[in-house]
Every structure is written in structure tokens, then in C-alpha cells.
Amino acid sequence: MAVCAALNLVYFLRRGASLDSLSRKVAAFVLALVSFGVLAESAFVIAALGASADKSVFATAAWVVTRLTTFAGTAYVSWLVLGRMGGGKG
Numbered sequence: 001m002a003v004c005a006a007l008n009l010v011y012f013l014r015r016g017a018s019l020d021s022l023s024r025k026v027a028a029f030v031l032a033l034v035s036f037g038v039l040a041e042s043a044f045v046i047a048a049l050g051a052s053a054d055k056s057v058f059a060t061a062a063w064v065v066t067r068l069t070t071f072a073g074t075a076y077v078s079w080l081v082l083g084r085m086g087g088g089k090g
Contacts, residue, residue, distance in 0.1 A: 001075075
């Protein structure tokens with residue numbers, strides 16, 4: 001998930017810098033901010049998994065569903081970004 005978020009962050013920051021329209025710049029910035037949040041969250045979770053002796057919180061169904069949902073959204077945006085970088089209309 002961190003890799004997808006990093007890809008999205010870089011793409012939206014570069015995209016925002018190249019746009020002329022203020023509304024599109026703001027939209028790209030907001031998407032970059034969301035991507036940064038996912039990246040920071042992923043880094044925190046990875047660090048917590050490595051440092052925590054009690055891993056039971058990470059095994060709850062609610063945590064797994066939340067992480068899978070976040071991953072699905074982040075991966076889908078990455079798929080759209082990669083399609084756009086490849087010259088598609090996405």
C-alpha cells in the first residue's frame with residue numbers, strides 16, 4: 001500500500017505543478033495530500049507491527065477490513081495513474 005501511495009503522491013504533485021487551472025491544481029493537491037496520509041499511515045502500521053509485542057489488535061476483523069478497503073482504493077487510484085502515465089485517457 002505504501003508503494004501505491006508513494007506513486008500516487010509523486011504523480012499528483014507533478015500533475016498539480018503542470019496544470020494551469022486553479023481548481024485542477026487544488027484537486028491535484030488534495031489528492032496528493034490524501035496519498036501522503038495513506039503513505040504515513042502505512043509507514044506507521046509497518047513500524048507498529050515491528051515494534052509491538054502484542055499483535056492481537058492487527059488480527060481483528062475490523063482492522064483487516066479497514067486495511068483491505070484502504071488498499072483497494074489506493075491500488076485503484078494507482079491503476080488509474082499508471083494508465084494515465086501510459087498514455088491512456090484514465
